[in-house]
Amino acid sequence: MPDFDEAGAAGAPLARDPGSKTAHLDACLTPAVDYRKSAGFERWDFVNQALPELALDDIELSTSLCGKELRAPLMIAPMTGGVERAHQLNLRLAQAAQRYGLAMGVGSQRVALEDAARAPFFQVRSVAPDILLFANFGAAQLAHGWGVDHARRAVDMIEADALFLHFNPIQEAAQGGDVDFRGLSTRVRELCAAMRDRGVPVFAREVGFGISADAARALVDAGVSGIDCAGAGGTSWAKVEAVCAKSERRRRMGAAFGEWGIATADAIRAVRSVSERIPLVATGGIRSGIDVAKALALGADLAAMAKPFLIAANEGEQVLATFIEDVLDELRISMFGIGASDLDALRRTPHLRDVSHSALLPAR
Numbered sequence: 001m002p003d004f005d006e007a008g009a010a011g012a013p014l015a016r017d018p019g020s021k022t023a024h025l026d027a028c029l030t031p032a033v034d035y036r037k038s039a040g041f042e043r044w045d046f047v048n049q050a051l052p053e054l055a056l057d058d059i060e061l062s063t064s065l066c067g068k069e070l071r072a073p074l075m076i077a078p079m080t081g082g083v084e085r086a087h088q089l090n091l092r093l094a095q096a097a098q099r100y101g102l103a104m105g106v107g108s109q110r111v112a113l114e115d116a117a118r119a120p121f122f123q124v125r126s127v128a129p130d131i132l133l134f135a136n137f138g139a140a141q142l143a144h145g146w147g148v149d150h151a152r153r154a155v156d157m158i159e160a161d162a163l164f165l166h167f168n169p170i171q172e173a174a175q176g177g178d179v180d181f182r183g184l185s186t187r188v189r190e191l192c193a194a195m196r197d198r199g200v201p202v203f204a205r206e207v208g209f210g211i212s213a214d215a216a217r218a219l220v221d222a223g224v225s226g227i228d229c230a231g232a233g234g235t236s237w238a239k240v241e242a243v244c245a246k247s248e249r250r251r252r253m254g255a256a257f258g259e260w261g262i263a264t265a266d267a268i269r270a271v272r273s274v275s276e277r278i279p280l281v282a283t284g285g286i287r288s289g290i291d292v293a294k295a296l297a298l299g300a301d302l303a304a305m306a307k308p309f310l311i312a313a314n315e316g317e318q319v320l321a322t323f324i325e326d327v328l329d330e331l332r333i334s335m336f337g338i339g340a341s342d343l344d345a346l347r348r349t350p351h352l353r354d355v356s357h358s359a360l361l362p363a364r
């Protein structure tokens with residue numbers, strides 16, 4: 001049974017909606033899917049530098065990943081595709097990514113790999129010719145015989161620069177999906193080697209339960225080109241499955257695991273402790289430019305958001321543009337406040353401290 005694509009979706013006539021894609025979109029527009037626990041960024045504070053010796057306007061946000069230039073260390077996390085409504089959202093998001101020089105991923109392309117008629121609903125290159133774009137499908141499919149052919153088709157389908165392979169055992173188990181993850185390391189190794197020969201980087205990602213140090217070690221050993229540690233504290237995919245469940249038992253199971261997962265701030269540090277060099281994206285509960293700054297100072301190369309971009313894009317092009325500009329301004333001002341003139345300086349900053357043990361005064 002498929003990951004982000006509901007059983008029975010494949011091969012359904014296009015006039016019929018595959019169901020899970022729009023059900024997930026609707027669920028994710030509500031607070032019912034949010035973790036109660038935090039992504040952990042409030043446990044870290046920047047130490048204010050009153051004499052930054054910088055002009056705010058001179059702060060440089062540009063970076064590069066997978067050989068592509070980005071104007072800011074920000075990514076629109078993989079969400080959707082495959083149906084008309086999802087396509088319209090992806091086009092709006094991709095247009096914004098092109099305008100602001102951001103990276104972007106599309107949602108799981110499984111439906112389109114099984115039903116070619118759905119492929120156009122993932123395509124965004126017409127409005128975003130220059131962005132760093134990630135294809136996407138579930139690693140669990142590798143246990144069912146998927147491999148380099150599917151990966152190549154996913155990448156070609158959307159003219160992607162790289163591939164996200166998502167690992168989501170808890171989501172699968174909560175929804176009664178693919179739960180046989182045996183032998184995956186070997187298959188990931190084979191896929192990474194074959195895609196490396198074709199010049200396509202393969203990044204492993206969680207979907208919001210976090211990558212631990214042990215998992216990161218196994219993935220680095222298997223030869224992934226990068227990791228998105230996608231941790232807990234933002235959208236809970238167990239809660240999404242609970243909201244979208246078709247049976248009371250599945251709803252209970254999703255709800256039971258609603259708070260499962262490694263907080264994103266901890267997942268960043270866990271992955272970085274395994275490899276100083278592996279390109280690292282941080283997703284999960286990133287909600288402001290200050291969170292982006294903290295994620296980078298904790299070891300990430302890029303920060304990504306899903307739900308906040310979904311909400312803004314759903315409101316319209318102008319709301320999305322304002323949201324992105326606010327996030328970038330917050331990032332720039334955070335860097336100003338610690339005297340970091342560029343992202344290298346932010347990543348090496350000595351001005352981040354653990355404040356887990358200091359208490360905030362209760363709100364009055």
Ligand SMILES: Cc1cc2nc3c(=O)[nH]c(=O)nc-3n(C[C@H](O)[C@H](O)[C@H](O)COP(=O)(O)O)c2cc1C
Nearest residue numbers: 004077079107108166207234235284285305306307
């Ligand atoms: C509507 C929606 C659909 C998603 N679909 C996918 C998907 O198909 N593949 C994937 O790897 N992640 C998917 N995700 C997970 C996000 O990429 C992200 O890891 C997660 O939502 C946590 O980020 P957030 O707290 O910023 O929402 C989806 C997220 C949303 C909101």
